[in-house]
Amino acid sequence: MAEDAPKSIYDFTVKDIRGNDVSLSEYSGKVLLIVNVASKCGLTQSNYKELNVLYEKYKNQGFEILAFPCNQFAGQEPGTNEQIQEVVCTAFKAEFPIFDKIEVNGKNAAPLYKFLKSEKGGYFGDAIKWNFTKFLVNKEGKVVERYAPTTSPLKIEERRDTFVEIPGST
Template sequence: MATQEAPKSIYDFTVKDIRGNDVSLSGYRGKFEILAFPCNQFAGQEPGSNEEIQEVACTMFKAEFPIFDKIDVNGKNAAPIYKFLKSEKGGFLGDAIKWNFTKFLVNKEGKVVERYAPTTSPLKIEKDIQNLLGSS
């Protein structure tokens, strides 16, 4: 029986976009891009359909980044990409994602280099991205 090789980077994953199409994350190789994965596991904060999520993100928040299919990030049905992210960078109190807007920073090679709490300021992340860019 052939065993599947463990993923080495996020580029080994294919995920579904908000319209249900398969998207290989290898298409993001070498780029710094925000990828949003909606989740309704936190006090019902994301109960809408994919169409409603897209509408809110694009009209209210002017999102100009890809939004993917709504997924689970914790538990037995957690999406494989999140199992990988959590295995690479565990949280302060264990691996589980604690709340919406937990963020992961991935370098150009697809390796997870940092995990941020939901409350972390985007300015902190910007500084870390600039450091990564400077070291490449």
Template sequence: MRSFFISQPPKVSSMAFSTTSFTPLHDFSQARTNPITSPAFSFIKSSFASSKSTFFQPALSLQPSSNFPRLFVKHRSFSVYARAATEKTIYDFTVKDIDQKDVALNKFKGKVLLIVNVASRCGLTSSNYSELSRLYEKYKNQGLEILAFPCNQFGMQEPGSNQEIKQFACTRYKAEFPIFDKVDVNGPFTAPVYQFLKSSAGGFLGDLIKWNFEKFLVDKNGKVVERYPPTTSPFQIEKDIQRLLAA
């Protein structure tokens, strides 16, 4: 039987600064099981499927994040894992906003972008939406844009219509940053913009988006400079955002 292993994509370039390690938002001390055999890890298999596919199976819904797999807690140094074949930038894509209108992402040229796949019924929803809104309010006039892409592929935790999602985010969390059409981020119907993001910054398990609220940081030139796991809070990215805004 052939051995199975996962390799990281080669480092093509590297930023000169690094983030400091962080204290997890929640207590992960109860997550003692091997993450590969833990029931909480079962969502990985189902996340390959599309929410539009007849083969999509809902993943085991995570309860409060004390059960979240320990392997997603650490995040890497602030460096690029870009593939040499990726010549495009984020500006080459056009997406639909929450109202189904086309948005050419080249409108964000010269901005620092934080791109997040969001969900309304996740254990990470409240903290992420609250912190994203506060970061946006603090840095929007300095050149930060936060782009939120709803996705229903993880535990089916974003089942609402676009208008329901919009009302939820804007009413409950006062979100003023752009929210886009619901997309797939894994599987055969992956949105082209997410194919680009994943090919530009491989992570653990390669291109697989692991859960709600995974984050990509894009510089003023439209290039992905870092990818953060779902358990990285927006506030923990603030110093990286500041550095890019100052560049």
């Protein structure tokens, strides 16, 4: 392993939906759910609805959702960043951070996604198969779980021991 290889997601800087650099080290000490999202997917309504529920419930307990729009799956996120933000904030009422549209597979895959996939490969190799693949990252910036696009975000709540201080669990 190269000496300068990323050791956690905190080693990455990404762009937010307005094009500003964001160091993921800003999220140090928080549990993260990183999701590749799309506005026009059959999974969109249910995923955004449930992600909002999770976010509302746990955002004040050190939990954050980071959404990365991606148009690599059947062209289901065709809009510009401005259009995506409008849809996500208006139609889906998402309050969690939305980032710059990226690629998650192939030679132009975002470095963050190369890292996520290397940490937790899927059942059919590392490639992201569809919109709404979810990665759960612990407070140390390590990937602890990968969820399929069809996994309900509320199912991830079963792992809340990862992101909620349960009394008596320390």
